[in-house]
Amino acid sequence: MTPKELKQILQALVEHGVNELTLETPDYKLTVRRGGEVQVVSVPQVQVPMLAAPPPEVPAPTPPAPAAPVEKPQVQTEAPDDCPGCVEVRAPIVGTFYRAPAPDAPPYVKEGDRVEKGQVLCIIEAMKLMNEIESEVSGIVKKILVENGEPVEYGQPLFLIQPV
Structure with missing residues (x-):
């Protein structure tokens, strides 16, 4: 492939x-x-020549442990105690976090900005694809939890938004 x-x-x-x-x-x-x-x-394709004696036994590789069930992406949840009532916007994919569409462009949002549902908050780059992350709620950006250019993990909190 x-x-x-x-x-x-x-x-x-x-x-x-x-x-x-x-x-x-x-x-x-x-x-x-x-x-x-x-x-x-x-699975490599191997051609085995005819042998006079049977080949020595090789222990079979142990199968990998079953993977944990994949959870549905958590885009938002209730935030921790440091911002009561705030909604956490979480990373739906693994990648690199960018606050702006280009290095010389202003960031999509800053702390204290008012955002509307569906408004782009940031970009997460994964395998050279730029994925826009949108707000699921209307409100005020209380805290940006990730620095520009940092790698993010699946489910990692990115923003705290106070709904209005």
Whole structure:
């Protein structure tokens, strides 16, 4: 599979809201879970010549432990005690956090700004794709929890927004 084909598969997952996909060929098995991990298992094609004696037994590899169930992305939850009533906006994907659309552009939002539901708050870059993260509530940005250019994990809190 080429990187271009993999990129097309990942784009289709995001565009269609698919959370899991498994693709199996004679050469490999690919399982992709949104918010989870990507696992590629290669099955090499081996030709064994005829031997006079049977080959020595090789212990079979132990199968990997079953993956934990993938949770639905948590875009928002109630915030901790430091901002009562605030809503946490969480990272729906793993990637790099950017506050602005370009290095020389002003940030989408600053602390104290009023935002509307659906307004872009930031970008998370994942595999060279720029994913706009939108506000799920109207309110005031009380705190930005991540610095520009920092890597973020799935489910990591990004913003605290006080609904109005």
